[in-house]
Amino acid sequence: MSILLKNCRYIITQNKQRQVIENQDILIKNNLIEKIGKITEEADEVIDCSEFIAMPGLINMHTHSSMNIMKGIAEELPFFKWLDKLIQTESKLTKKELYEGALLACREMIRTGTTTFNDMYTDLEQTVKAVKETGIRAYLSWGIVDEDKTNQKGNPLNNAENFIKQTIQENNKLIKAGAGPHAIYSTKPELIKQSKKLANKYNTFMHIHASETRKEVKDCYYNYNMRVIELLDSINVLDENTCLAHVGWITKKEAKIISEKKATVILNPTSNMKLGTGGNPPLPELLKYGANVTIGTDSTVSNNSLDMFEAMKYTALLQKHMRWDSSIITAQQVIDFATINAAKFLKLNAGSIEEGKIADLILIDLKEPNLQPINNIIANIVYSANGNCVNTTIINGKIKMKNKSYLF
Amino acid sequence: MSILLKNCRYIITQNKQRQVIENQDILIKNNLIEKIGKITEEADEVIDCSEFIAMPGLINMHTHSSMNIMKGIAEELPFFKWLDKLIQTESKLTKKELYEGALLACREMIRTGTTTFNDMYTDLEQTVKAVKETGIRAYLSWGIVDEDKTNQKGNPLNNAENFIKQTIQENNKLIKAGAGPHAIYSTKPELIKQSKKLANKYNTFMHIHASETRKEVKDCYYNYNMRVIELLDSINVLDENTCLAHVGWITKKEAKIISEKKATVILNPTSNMKLGTGGNPPLPELLKYGANVTIGTDSTVSNNSLDMFEAMKYTALLQKHMRWDSSIITAQQVIDFATINAAKFLKLNAGSIEEGKIADLILIDLKEPNLQPINNIIANIVYSANGNCVNTTIINGKIKMKNKSYLF
Numbered sequence: 001m002s003i004l005l006k007n008c009r010y011i012i013t014q015n016k017q018r019q020v021i022e023n024q025d026i027l028i029k030n031n032l033i034e035k036i037g038k039i040t041e042e043a044d045e046v047i048d049c050s051e052f053i054a055m056p057g058l059i060n061m062h063t064h065s066s067m068n069i070m071k072g073i074a075e076e077l078p079f080f081k082w083l084d085k086l087i088q089t090e091s092k093l094t095k096k097e098l099y100e101g102a103l104l105a106c107r108e109m110i111r112t113g114t115t116t117f118n119d120m121y122t123d124l125e126q127t128v129k130a131v132k133e134t135g136i137r138a139y140l141s142w143g144i145v146d147e148d149k150t151n152q153k154g155n156p157l158n159n160a161e162n163f164i165k166q167t168i169q170e171n172n173k174l175i176k177a178g179a180g181p182h183a184i185y186s187t188k189p190e191l192i193k194q195s196k197k198l199a200n201k202y203n204t205f206m207h208i209h210a211s212e213t214r215k216e217v218k219d220c221y222y223n224y225n226m227r228v229i230e231l232l233d234s235i236n237v238l239d240e241n242t243c244l245a246h247v248g249w250i251t252k253k254e255a256k257i258i259s260e261k262k263a264t265v266i267l268n269p270t271s272n273m274k275l276g277t278g279g280n281p282p283l284p285e286l287l288k289y290g291a292n293v294t295i296g297t298d299s300t301v302s303n304n305s306l307d308m309f310e311a312m313k314y315t316a317l318l319q320k321h322m323r324w325d326s327s328i329i330t331a332q333q334v335i336d337f338a339t340i341n342a343a344k345f346l347k348l349n350a351g352s353i354e355e356g357k358i359a360d361l362i363l364i365d366l367k368e369p370n371l372q373p374i375n376n377i378i379a380n381i382v383y384s385a386n387g388n389c390v391n392t393t394i395i396n397g398k399i400k401m402k403n404k405s406y407l408f
Numbered sequence: 409m410s411i412l413l414k415n416c417r418y419i420i421t422q423n424k425q426r427q428v429i430e431n432q433d434i435l436i437k438n439n440l441i442e443k444i445g446k447i448t449e450e451a452d453e454v455i456d457c458s459e460f461i462a463m464p465g466l467i468n469m470h471t472h473s474s475m476n477i478m479k480g481i482a483e484e485l486p487f488f489k490w491l492d493k494l495i496q497t498e499s500k501l502t503k504k505e506l507y508e509g510a511l512l513a514c515r516e517m518i519r520t521g522t523t524t525f526n527d528m529y530t531d532l533e534q535t536v537k538a539v540k541e542t543g544i545r546a547y548l549s550w551g552i553v554d555e556d557k558t559n560q561k562g563n564p565l566n567n568a569e570n571f572i573k574q575t576i577q578e579n580n581k582l583i584k585a586g587a588g589p590h591a592i593y594s595t596k597p598e599l600i601k602q603s604k605k606l607a608n609k610y611n612t613f614m615h616i617h618a619s620e621t622r623k624e625v626k627d628c629y630y631n632y633n634m635r636v637i638e639l640l641d642s643i644n645v646l647d648e649n650t651c652l653a654h655v656g657w658i659t660k661k662e663a664k665i666i667s668e669k670k671a672t673v674i675l676n677p678t679s680n681m682k683l684g685t686g687g688n689p690p691l692p693e694l695l696k697y698g699a700n701v702t703i704g705t706d707s708t709v710s711n712n713s714l715d716m717f718e719a720m721k722y723t724a725l726l727q728k729h730m731r732w733d734s735s736i737i738t739a740q741q742v743i744d745f746a747t748i749n750a751a752k753f754l755k756l757n758a759g760s761i762e763e764g765k766i767a768d769l770i771l772i773d774l775k776e777p778n779l780q781p782i783n784n785i786i787a788n789i790v791y792s793a794n795g796n797c798v799n800t801t802i803i804n805g806k807i808k809m810k811n812k813s814y815l816f
Contacts, residue, residue, distance in 0.1 A: 071792065072784030076735040100781070108777035273725040274791065276734035304791040305778060310718075314725075317681040321726075326684035327484040368796065369516035370713060373508070376480030383682065383712040384479065388776065388796035 001397065003028040003359075004043035005054060009366060010377055011036070012055035014339050014352035018332060020377055026054060028359040031173075031397035036355055045399070052363040052391060053377065055335075056351050057115025058308035059342035061266040062207075062245040062296025064121050065130070068108075069093065069101030071300040079213055079275050086301055091151045095126055102130035105306060107406065110136055112307040112387020115360040115395045116348065118243070118266075118296070120180040120207050122152045124163055131175060134408050135400050137360065139346055140167070141180030141207040144195045149186050157194055164202045174396060176204065176346075183209035184228055185216055189235050196237040205241045205345070208232075211254070212246035213277045229254035238263040243345055245296060248272050248279015255282050259289035264345040267337070269314040270305070271298030283319050284328055294342040295334075307387035312338050316382060331382035363392035409805065411436040411767075412451035413462060417774060418785055419444070420463035422747050422760035426740060428785055434462060436767040439581075439805035444763055453807070460771040460799060461785065463743075464759050465523025466716035467750035469674040470615075470653040470704025472529050473538070476516075477501065477509030479708040487621055487683050494709055499559045503534055510538035513714060518544055518814065520715040520795020523768040523803045524756065526651070526674075526704070528588040528615050530560045532571055539583060542816050543808050545768065547754055548575070549588030549615040552603045557594050565602055572610045582804060584612065584754075591617035592636055593624055597643050604645040613649045613753070616640075619662070620654035621685045637662035646671040651753055653704060656680050656687015663690050667697035672753040675745070677722040678713070679706030688730050691737060702750040703742075715795035720746050724790060739790035771800035 005026040025039040142160035167177035181195040211228040238261035343351025413434040433447040524545040550568035575585035589603040619636040646669035751759025
C-alpha cells in the first residue's frame with residue numbers, strides 16, 4: 001500500500017533544522033515515509049495537498065480515555081471533592097460505558113490530529129478494544145494503586161503485569177503497555193518501586209502523576225520530610241523511562257533533579273487551570289536544565305477536551321502570563337513538546353516528517369479561515385488553529401480520517 | 409423569507425430562566441424569531457436540526473479586524489516593542505490589505521459562530537466594505553488619537569464624526585458607529601472627553617482600551633496622580649454607553665467605580681496572556697459589585713484567533729487558575745458574558761433565543777466528537793467545543809454559513 005501526498009503547500013518537518021518545506025511531495029510506503037521531494041512515482045492513493053499543511057501527528061502524553069464517558073459530571077468542584085465524585089461514579093461504570101468513553105476519546109483524538117496517546121487507567125481492556133477499532137497508536141499503563149484505594153479486582157501489580165504480558169504476546173504494533181503507579185498519595189513508595197521494577201523487567205516505561213496539587217506536596221512533606229520529586233528520586237524511580245504528569249508544584253531544585261535523571265515532564269496546563277490547582281511548572285528552568293518536556297490534555301473530566309492544538313496554545317500562554325514575558329516560550333518549542341520530545345520518550349520512530357520515519361502525520365486545511373493569512377506558519381499552528389482544522393489523519397501509514405470523515 | 413429550524417436537539421435559549429429546551433422547533437420570519445415550540449407551519453427553508461445545538465450567536469466585544477492582515481508578524485515580543493512593530497508595519501498597509509484583513513476576519517468570525525463584533529480602528533471604510541460583503545453585524549468605533557500619534561489624515565475627532573454621520577445616513581441595519589478614543593497613553597484626557605461628547609451627540613457608545621498594562625497604570629499615576637479608571641471617572645466618561653477593553657490592572661476600588669457607573673467591562677484573557685501583560689481583572693469582585701461583563705478576542709496580532717468559544721474557555725480557566733478555585737466562575741456565567749451581556753451594552757435586541765428577538769443564532773454540530781458525550785451541555789459548549797464545531801450561522805434572519813460553507 002502506498003500513498004502520495006502531492007504538492008503539500010507546507011511541510012512542517014520537525015527535522016533537526018526544523019525546516020518548513022513548501023510545495024513538495026511525500027511518498028508513504030506501507031507504514032513508512034519513503035521519500036520527500038518532487039516525486040514522479042505512482043501510488044495506490046494520491047491526495048492533492050496544495051491547500052494543506054502536512055505536519056507530524058500530535059502526541060497526547062497524558063490521558064485517561066475511558067473516563068471520557070464522565071465528561072461534564074463534576075463541574076466547578078474543588079480538586080478533592082471533584083476526585084471523590086469521580087471515584088464514586090467510576091465504581092458504577094459498566095464495561096460497555098468504559099468502552100464507549102474510550103471509543104469517543106479515540107475518535108476525538110483522530111479528529112483533532114492526535115496520532116498517539118499515552119494513557120493511564122485500570123480495566124484497559126476496554127481501551128484496547130477502542131484502540132483496535134479506530135487504529136490509533138496507544139501507550140497504555142495499567143493503574144497501580146494501594147489495594148485499599150481501588151475497586152479493581154485482584155492485586156493491582158499483578159493485574160498490571162498480566163496486562164503487560166498479554167500486550168507483548170498479542171504483538172499489536174500500535175499498542176505498548178507500561179506500568180502506571182497512580183501517585184504518591186494513592187500508591188505507597190514501596191509499591192511505586194515495585195511498579196518501576198515491573199516496567200524494567202519488561203523493558204518498558206513508567207507513567208505517574210507527580211506534584212499535581214499543593215496538598216500532595218504538603219502531605220508528602222508531612223509524611224516523608226521530602227517534596228514529591230525528592231521522594232521519587234529517593235526510591236530510584238526517576239530515569240529516562242519514567243514520565244511525570246503535571247509537576248505543577250515543583251521547585252527549581254526538583255526541576256534540576258528531573259533533568260539530571262532524564263525523566264520526562266508532561267505539562268497539563270489546561271487541566272491544572274480548570275481544576276484551579278494553581279500549579280504552574282517552572283518551564284523556563286526545566287528547559288534550561290535540559291529536561292525532556294512534553295504535553296498532555298489529561299482526561300476530559302478535567303479539561304474537557306482532547307484537542308492537542310488547544311493544549312499547545314495553553315502551554316505557551318500560561319507561561320507567558322505567569323512570567324509577564326511574551327518571549328519566555330516560542331511556538332516552535334511548543335510544537336517540539338507535542339511531537340519529537342514525546343516520540344523520544346516513547347522510543348517511537350515518529351514525531352517528525354523525514355525519510356525512514358513512521359508515517360504518523362496529519363494534513364491541516366488551509367481553507368479554514370483560522371489559518372489565514374499566513375505570515376508565520378508556526379505561529380498559525382500554535383496560536384490560530386484548533387484540532388477541528390485537521391482534514392486528514394494518517395497513522396502507521398493508514399488513512400484513519402479523510403476530508404474530516406473517519407475511515408474505520 | 410422564513411426559515412424553520414426543525415427538531416433542534418437542544419436550544420440554549422439564554423432566556424431569563426436560562427432554559428435549555430430539547431427537541432423543539434424555531435421559526436424565523438424575516439429577521440426575527442417568530443415562534444419556538446412544535447411548529448406545523450411551512451417555511452421557505454427547513455433545516456433538520458436533530459443533530460444540532462441552537463444557541464444565540466456569540467458577540468465579540470473587542471477586535472481590530474483590519475489588523476488581521478498582520479497576524480503572526482510580531483511574535484514573542486514584549487508589549488511596547490510589539491506595539492512599535494505593529495505601528496511601523498501598519499503605516500505601510502494599503503487600503504486593499506486593510507480590506508483583506510477585515511474580510512478574512514469576518515469570514516473567521518462567521519465560521520466560528522460570532523454574529524456580531526465590536527471593532528475599533530481607523531480607516532473603517534475597508535472594514536465596512538468587508539462587513540457589507542459578508543453580512544455580519546458590526547459596531548465600529550473610529551480610533552481617536554492625539555494628532556502627533558497617528559498616521560490618519562486630518563483631525564481624528566472630525567474623522568470619527570464624519571464616519572458616524574455617514575453611517576447614520578447610510579442606515580445599514582447591520583452597522584452602527586461609535587467613538588473610539590484609543591487609550592489614555594495615546595489620547596489626552598481632553599480628547600477623550602470630546603470623544604464621549606461626540607458619542608452622546610449621536611446617541612451612540614464609546615469604546616476605549618483601559619488599564620491593559622502595568623506601565624499604563626504607572627504612567628497614569630505619574631502624570632495624573634490617579635489610576636486609569638479613576639482618571640476616566642474624573643473626566644465623566646464612564647456610564648452605560650462606555651465599554652472598557654482589558655482592565656487587566658485595576659483595583660477593587662476601580663472595579664467598584666466601573667460597576668457603580670454602569671460601564672461595561674470587556675475581558676480579553678487570551679490577548680493579555682499571549683502578550684504577557686500579566687493583567688488579570690478582578691472578575692469575582694466585578695460580578696459582586698454588579699458590573700456588566702463581556703468578552704473580546706482582541707485582534708489576531710495579539711491572540712491570534714477570533715474564536716469566541718476559545719475566548720470563553722480562557723475567560724473561565726484564567727480565573728480558576730489565578731484564584732486556585734475551580735468554582736469561582738461557571739460555564740453558564742461565561743456564556744452570559746458572550747451573549748446577553750454584550751447585547752445589553754449594544755442595545756441589540758438579540759443575545760438570546762426568544763420570540764420577538766432578532767434571529768442572530770448558530771447551530772453547533774453534535775456529530776463533532778468534541779461535543780460527545782453529553783452529560784452537561786453548557787459545560788460542553790464552554791470547555792469542549794471550539795468555533796469550528798459550528799455548522800450554520802444565521803445573522804439578522806439570513807443564513808450566512810450552512811454545512812460549514814459560506815453563502816455569500
